[in-house]
Amino acid sequence: MIITLKDNVQKEFAEGVSVYEVAKSISEGLAKSAICGKLNGELVDLTTTIDKDSALEILTFNDDEGKLVYRHTAAHILAQAVKNIFPTCKLTIGPAIGNGFYYDFDFKTPITADELEVIEAEMKKIIKANFKLERFVLSREEAIKLMKQYDETYKLELIEGLPEDSIISFYKQGDYVDMCRGPHLYSTGMVKAFKLTSLTGAYWRGSENNKMLSRIYGTAFDKKSDLNEYLEKVEEAKKRDHNKIGRELGFFMTDENIGQGLPLLMPKGAKTVQLLQRFVEDEEERRGYMLTKTPLMAKSDLYKISGHWDHYKDGMFIIGDETKDEEVFALRPMTCPFQYTIYNNGIKSYRDLPCRYGETSTLFRNEASGEMHGLIRVRQFTISEGHIVCAPNQLEEEFKGCIDLIYFMLDAIGLREDVTFRFSKWDKNDKAKYIDDEEAWAKAESTMKVILDHLGLKYTEAIGEAAFYGPKLDVQTKNVYGKEDTIITVQVDMFLAENFDMTYIDENGEKQRPYIIHRTSMGCYERTLALLIEKYAGAMPLFIAPVQVKIISLTERQIDLTKQIKQELMSKGIRCELDNRNETVGYKIRSAQLDKVPYMVILGDKEAEMNVVSVRNRKDGSLGTMSLNDLIAKIEEEVKNRIK
């Protein structure tokens, strides 16, 4: 029997050889670090035996899939520990995730975070006991019987969702049995380092209509030092949390009298957003976008045409009571219907297409109370919104143009390396959320897929993440907690042109239905600002720094000079502030440094006499003296290059 190993190495083995034995034949070291096998593309246990010619890869903790299996076993150890301490709790599911694992339990009486330590201690005992994870399979009927015996009602519910003829696998470690696809580590003692990180709530099967369970999160590594390094990294990342330093540095604030999800941008935050907004508006104009400025609210009639009234009403702030025969308005949650109304003003010819509308648009969405988060999730936000109305044969070119613009923007603010793409599709079973027209969705999604593939974009697919009117290409980023959010989106809309009866006259004088792209250049400014604060830990790149230069006087004698220098810098469009406080120069430098101001100009008798300025950079410290013109040239050059 021939087994094809890594790098196409082929080796002869006797039938019935186990994955572990193959690993051992390669090297003792590999056998020691082996976690599981990948046999003909399927993940398998080390104890799995092979009885025919196969391709086999031995996975270790260095492989992503190896990490998942390792952490999945850690999740089972967690569940065993919890069962030991709380025998009445019921098991649900416990997968490995990005940086660790979790397990959801239904406790008779909810536990508190303090009890995680007790559970950790129990897990250590289980690891020390080094139980083997023994796999066995049962028919569906036998599986039901076993789970009834253990009174695991959630597992029973899972089994009920499986086909009649399913063969269901279980893993047993000590006296703990869990229904699980596997694979797993050979024994519990192979888990070298773990930590339970948090206790939260989570809905059974991810639906808010179901019971809320207790979720315990943890992580595991094959080395204690790597675990500590990871935990430190997480702590470091939290120090960049925009919600903390954005407030400390005076970018934004909130107030309980104003309300949830309604942040106030303070002078620094407002300045950076203004700079981003001007940058986007100017670039869009260069790329043929026409500026619109449309109302922040409209009568319900508009949203009834667009479909928002049927599919997005819960997300809107509505003014007036329909049942009382009043005129009902709603604050706009999106700009589309307004720009479509502009398009429909007058007959459009194919010569008018593509018609690119852009607007710096303030939107209102009535998010549920628990969903707000700093500047990332808010109830009022301002977005570089736009819609491109085009002929079908222009769609691909226009879509490409959107992607090109997005790359341009991401490069400018330095986030290009931090994003991933997600192709967001509809969920045909969710009739309430989506316009119900299977044929149109299929067409929209396949059209979009062709374009994405032509562009050669790498993307993941997500069912049920589309907008109610069409599929989306979402540009995803992660915040300091590792939570993913959409920063930018491009959407193909095959419905609203119909709803608004939008048309153009083609070359043959016939009325045609245009395609529409919904898109944003930089996403909403609040969220983008949040991500920038986290990316740069509050030290904004020079071209969007709210204050670029802090001018520091050494003694009272320089006060007039500082004012004069400020005037000259401001006349060149350089944003600067004075620090003429009666403090030592060291104190004022420290203060500017903590404020993350990119450049400091220090003026004393010496500089006044020699007609130069002393310059300091927040990153490199003192740069010595130079003429004011040289400093201006240096700053202008850096601003021109943006983050490069």
Place this chain on the structure above:
RNA sequence: GCUGAUAUGGCUCAGUUGGUAGAGCGAAUCAUUCGUAAUGAUUAGGUCGACAGUUCGAUUCUGUCUAUCAGCUCCA
């Protein structure tokens, strides 16, 4: 909306097993006029998130609400 936690001067946090509170930073004032990450002194600042209830008395106990945080769900 759901689960859990939190709310004390502008900020970060002590504290009171029920008798209305303190520190550091910051601010103001005064002195100092200083050479690249903290000069010194003085002063002012709090109905302890809001509203009810229990109590002779509530910042402390109970309830409701509001806001904030983590997660779920939802989403730009």
